[in-house]
Amino acid sequence: MKVLLVDDEIEFVNTLSNRLGMRGISTDVVYDGQQALDYVAEHEPDVIVLDLEMPKVHGMDVLRQLSKTHPDIQVVILTAYGTEEREKEAEKLNAFDFLNKPVDVETLVERIRGAYRFKAEKTMAAAAFAEAGEFDTAKEIAKDAKRFKTAGEMFKDEDKK
């Protein structure tokens, strides 16, 4: 599991990285939106924990770009500026979760793991559809998390049969 932490609060994000490491989640850390995009282009993490208010590129723009270029990457927003509008916008851009600072580290761990699980299932579902020759559905699932939910349920139904 590759996890990337993006936050301009260096003290915060380093400590968080440290603590996550203690809980078995190894993380890379970058300090602004541009660095995050550069990192993604090179390494393609499974989960990104993303701050919103950052210099250079705003977190929401990072999310917007990722939803286009890397729909597989699951993004957990962690911000001190959580408003209802932002939460709704993030949801529209297929963010996995939206958390407010300060957050309990155990909660964050749980969400990161959840996001990773989700991504894995989604990939499996897409692969299953691709194997079954339904490439269009597989593509849609790969792009769209909402589609995945319905696809995932279909998948489960098929398992029961």
Added chain:
Amino acid sequence: MSILKRIKPAFWDHQDLISGPHKALFNFRRIWYATVLLTSAVVLLPLITMAVIDYKVTQHNIESAILLRTARLVSNTQRTISFFLDERRAALRFIEQDNTCEELKDPERLTSLLEHLKKGVGGFVDLGIIEFSGLHVNYAGPYNLQGVNYSRQQWFKEVMERGVYTSDVFLGFRRTPHLVVAIRHDLPEGPCYVLRASLDMEKFNDLLSNLEMAGRGDAFLINREGLLQTPSLYHGKVFEKVSLPVPEYAPRTRVLEWKNASGLPLIIGYRYIADTPFILMVVKQKEVLMKPWYETRIELIGFLLASITIVLIVILGGGTYLVNRIYLADQRRVMILHEVEYSNKMASIGRLAAGVAHEINNPLAIINEKAGLIKDLLSLKEGFADKEQLLDPINSILASVERCGRITRRLLGFARHMDVSIQTVNLGDIVQGVLDFLDKEAEYRSIAVSVDIPGDLPAIESDRGKLQQIFLNLINNAFAAMEDNGHLAITAKTEGRDFVSITVADDGCGIPENDLKRIFEPFFSTKIGSGGTGLGLSITYGLVQELGGKISVQSEVGKGTSFTITLPLKQEQKER
């Protein structure tokens, strides 16, 4: 009184607490007075003036017409009478010229002349010749007057002096009313005799009694002493003194107004008839003549009064309606103005709170992580001596951070709900959220707060932010009204199938009955001078109305106040 109370418009007792240079603009009672008085004056003054002018002109015209008609009647009648007498005098003159003295002294001739006169001219009773000594030398007629001597009588003296004479009506030797016409016959060598004829009174009286007159009219002759010469309907018998004054001499017809002894106004037309002692009088009763005018006048006045009444009703009704509309519009304006002001204020406070909360969240997160890291390290390291001593303060730091986080989230929660957004809300949660803000104050002042909201109270569709404001206002008000150690009770229950009601009751100072009906008015405050704006309850009222609810208040001075809000379970879809 109760009717007056019921129709009294809303603005009547309005007292605006705003003072300032434009205060008069909002004195609605004064606006009402000005509107009503000005409109009444503008409408009624011309109406009344026109009516009065019309009244006077019409009355004057009618009076003039009456006087004119009377004058014409008098002139015509005078002409008739003059003609009657002139005709008879001319007949005598003709006889006097056509006959010699000797012929006239012949009784047969005189009798035949009388017969001719009766047939030809008419109106003659007898005919006589009187010598200038006064002796009646020849006589033709029904009375035996031959040999009577007139030398001492006034008429004889006058005829001898002037040559022609027309007498008053008198009784004379024959003891019946009659009229005498006499002319003197002059011979070249001196006066010879007087030709004298008495005239038929019946024919003479007919001239007057046949007149047709309106207005209980009366036409008669009097002589210069005021004695009646012909019969009168209303003013006495023949030879009696007439009950009217003898009018002063005038060469032409005159008409005057006069009031008789009983105050009845009379129209008197008169004419001195030339060469006779007679004055022709035509007397009419003004009241009777004016009667048609009086009837019209009543209609005119009635119409005027009805018009004035209708105009006044319309002005009063219209003025009151308009001023009331202005008043209501103004009230709405004031309400909206202050609602806007208030929500602006709330929005600013909200933005500020949100900004602060956000700024605090970042350092808070760092504290959280650092403390968490220490805790993590401690728990990883086995056998650390002072582990317990360190864990305690760290847990305390983490708990404080969590508490701060809760506070910032709550602040954000308040700031977040400035716009109307209808959602399903739980009243208990909202009340508790508001109380969380105030629990420190309650604690310091030892105010006991009891909340009795049943767990099965249905969630309602409403606006969370507005409900928070409503409860914050009400609970703040309650706190302000209470002494320390007071008791605040918040209870809720369902009202029928579609409503819930929440009551906020305090045991504070209460509200006097007079103030009770005004507490929802903007700017009504008993806290003036101590920081009250007088807006809280008016805004609360507006907010409750916006949510489709109702607010009511019960209070008793010294015992406390309770506000009850009734809210609908579901919001009706408003057209936007």
